[in-house]
Amino acid sequence: MRLKNKTCLITGASGGIGLAMVEAFLAEGATVVATDLDADVLRERCAPLAGSERVLSRRLDVTNPDGIATLEAELAAEGVFVNVLVNNAAAITIGKLLDTTVEDLRLVFGVNVEGLFNVTKGFLPGMIARGGGTVLNMASLASVRAMHERFAYSASKAAIAMMTRSIAVDYVGQGIRANCICPARVHTPFIENYLTKYYPGEEEQRLEALSRYQPIGRMIQPAEVASMAVYLCSDESAMVTGGSFVIDGGVMAGDQPLHAA
Template sequence: MFSLSHKTAVVTGAGSGIGQAIALLFARQGAHVEVLDLTVEAAQVTVDQIIEAGGSARAVACDVSDHVGVKKVFEEISIRRPRLDILVNNAGIAHIGSVLTTTEGDMDRLYQVNIKGVYNCAQAAVERMLPQGGGVILNMCSIAAQMGLADRFAYSMTKGAVLMMTYSMAKDFIKQGIRCNCINPARVHTPFVDGYLAKTYPGQEAEMFQKLSEAQPIGRMASPDEIAALALYLCSDEAGFITGSAYPIDGGAVNLR
């Protein structure tokens, strides 16, 4: 079950964290993975692990906010690979702040990466999936699209947009064989969390890590591998009846608070 043999997957933001976990798992399940990240050096870190494990992957530098650049990247991928079976829109940036502390620059940057980046990659992918008779798009959303979170004004705005873009694409292309879903994680233990704690709470990292973990009903953060497992299911043929859905993976954060 959950084989991705003979499939080509594009995973954005796959140089670390959740994107890296997804790329590694997809490769283990037989997919060739185009590993996209802002720099080729970051992407190559993931590719090296895939190759060492016997998988197939290629590192590609891609700024998802650059419309022309994304088009070029997907055109180059289509030359190397005859099909594009899966797109995982994982690239994104975080932001902490209320409407009062969020600057215009913050808003513009969050839009460019988290919203326009999804649009850029999805458009390029759909253009390639339609002639081949279908494909799968999976967007990385957040529980911030479903509930009010303190000091996440701009970030929540972007994830609400991702949720609606997911529903819209699923509706528009259901008859053409393109499935589109999203995953809504709560807090995940990634390098971003460690960097945030080191910068914001120097000397108190362990204490604050425990506090953030216990803020979720299940009492801990998710691991990137747990998010990747759900991504694998939703992108596999076993999930062929699932489209237009948002899957929480949140340790009870939305419904059990």
């Protein structure tokens, strides 16, 4: 039970990587505050998980600071104090600079950058006051490597990697650790949704290309990201802070084999 004394708040927890983290954290003994835009969907999805009696499912829009303050106060009134914060919620638009509208840019930065700022600003003071805690941010391989047609998203994820380092250096003396995970292509509804929206009729072909992107030859499973999250949120990683950890099936190692060119 690697997360036995941890109370972990996860944003964007109703599907994909967020839900996989809820499942993995419960399996390691954590209490989990699962949050997303729709609390009913969250409740439905968390109910079948082993250990679901340790989940609190709550609506939280990361772009709304008042909602964050209200949630923190409600949790405190119930005696629930977060010591692990996982900023996982995200928005994506697809396109190069000239395809990206200012509304796209504001949406992506509003959720990914300002949302992370809002939630961390809301919960960090309590974590510091109680002696410390851990912040884990979902960045992306797009934080370190420009991905085609991901102009707004990549910029937002690069910002997240640097916000992570800033939090790590600024609060290291107050018992706070901050790290981020940078996955390549993870097979989640996020991918399915944008393929349907941006590449109708080409979904299968695009999915194959996304699998080939990783030299290992397949997409990453959400549970594989959740395993790394367990480590980074547990005391096993007590000496790990300010890090960006790639899970990329070999993308950053070097050239692709010729058959994948």
